[in-house]
Amino acid sequence: MKHFLSNLSLNTRQTAIDSLMDNAATTVPDPVYFSIGLPNRELLPKRQLHEVYNSIFNLKSDSHFNYGGSKGIAPLLSTISKRENISQDYIMITTGNTQGVELSARLVLNTGDTIAFESYTYAIAHSLTHQYSLNALEIPVEADGMNIEALEQLLQKTAIKALYIIPNANNPTGTTLSLKKRKKLVDLAYQYNFLIIEDDPYRDLIFDTRFPSLFELDPYKEKVIYLYSFSKTIAPTLRTGFILAHPFYIKKLEQFKQTTDSCTSPLNQMVVNEMIKTEDWDNSLEKQRAFYETKKDLTKKFLSKMADMYGWTSNEPAGGLFYWVDTHAGDVTEWLRFAANSGVIFIPGSAFALDDQTNTKFRLCYSYVDNQEMIKGFTRLEESFLEWQNQNTTKNIKKIQQNI
Ligand SMILES: Cc1ncc(COP(=O)(O)O)c(C=O)c1O
Missing domain, CATH: 3.90.1150.10 (Aspartate Aminotransferase, domain 1)
Known part of the structure; x- marks a missing residue:
């Protein structure tokens, strides 16, 4: 044809x-x-979702049936800001981490750029390699996450533009990056000037103590784009997550979001907000x-x-x-x-x-x-x-x- x-x-x-x-x-x-x-x-949480949707349908306002701003609806932004302890300037709601990955790629990647992945990693992230014609490299993973020494050796020879990582309960390896390695990785991002795309849908399912995210460890919030999704902890159907990044990046991401899906369903954003705003969550x-x-x-x-x-x-x-x-x-x-x-x-x-x-x-x-x-x-x-x-x-x- x-x-x-x-x-x-x-x-x-x-x-x-x-x-x-x-x-x-x-x-x-x-x-x-x-x-x-x-x-x-x-x-x-079928019963809760039923109640929450009902309560929203009984509201006088119909705004949740309309488009919302690309950044996200005010109540959810406010709840996430409190929970993540960060100003709303650093937040944008996404239609799940799949969108977070795609928008982060659009934000920083050009054809021919080099990106590093953990070996092994989430298959959808690999799709970026083909779509953006990237030069992709794999860094081995150990019991406590990515082999940071191997990464450093690579960085001494090759410049990378971005590194995609699932630091908690990695899909598929199940590994979690140790605190020491997290600190070193953020240092390396400053030393060798690359952006970390931190895909973190499993952080709330870490059984015991959770380490700070790479984003939290980033002192200037310039080297990490953080992605969280409610797919694993509420339900994938809500297609709701968020990005945390420097406001400079958030502004650009909002522009991409406008041309991608305009906004994440305001109705679903309201539902998520109702689900996560109290201690019940x-x-x-x-x-x-x-x-x-x-x-x-x-x-x-x-x-x-x-x-x-x-x-x-x-x-x-x-x-x-x-x-x-x-x-x-x-x-x-x-x-x-x-x-x-x-x-x-x-x-x-x-x-x-x-x-x-x-x-x-x-x-x-x-x-x-x-x-x-x-x-x-x-x-x-x-x-x-x-x-x-x-x-x-x-x-x-x-x-x-x-x-x-
Ligand atoms: C590492 C990782 N990122 C993203 C996703 C997809 O997330 P979402 O449903 O928020 O698009 C998954 C789902 O399996 C995943 O394992």
Whole structure:
């Protein structure tokens, strides 16, 4: 077809997750999805949302049915300003962190710029690389987050424009950046002059003590754009989050927001404001953390058995929704076909790598399925893993026999 596609369209690709999940079709009637990075159904605050929407519909004013300012509605800006302890000049409401990532990219990135990511990271962030034709680099991640020494070595040789990082309960690795590394990273941003895009949707799901954000640690608020979303702690459907950044950047971001979606739904912003403005919100977050910690513990038990029996390795996450597991047993994309046949789905590690390399790791999301389903899912993971390994052994024996 003779097409009219822009370079941006031509550069856009299906995310690695989408293409990999084409392999994960299952005909089992009761599949267990360890692939879905969503809040648990039990935690969806349906009753509260019902009450809050009702109360808003009963208001005399209709302003929430109209457009709002691009920066966000006044009551929500005021609540966030209090909660984050920062002036409203530094805040803009977003339609979730997906928009926060895209607007931050528009703010600072030019074609050919160099951006650094954690290896591994959120697949949607990688899309920027293709769309903006960036030179992308991956920095290895350790148990306490990005390897800052490796980053520093890279910076000594190569200038980067931006670094994208998920410092708390990373998606997919589950790792959390230590305080020492956070301080060093902010220092490096000043020393080597790059911007940090801090994508932080999991901070309120850190089970114990939470470290200050990179944005909080930035003394002049010039080197960090901070992104928070209510998708994981209220519900993704509200499509509401916020950016914290220097007012110089916020002004520009507002201009982009005007041409992107004009504003985040004022109705949903009002709902979020009602949900988070009182202490009930802190109690809700406390409950959510306890809920997910139980699921993490259940998963830990299963993984420690798999470690003993089959040599799997994993780091225990300090919060969030994900376990990152290394099977050390071949390309897990092949295993996914066996797993899907037996009714359990996970996401292969290559979905979170820049170059779709085959690998032995996978992301196990423990948030979405209920505890009974989890047990069933663990059994299916083990059985399908064995089936896959046995098939590999048979193949290898055949190869050896052919060569004799
Ligand atoms: C690191 C990260 N950023 C952004 C998002 C998407 O956030 P939102 O729903 O706010 O657009 C996700 C969702 O999985 C995520 O894991």
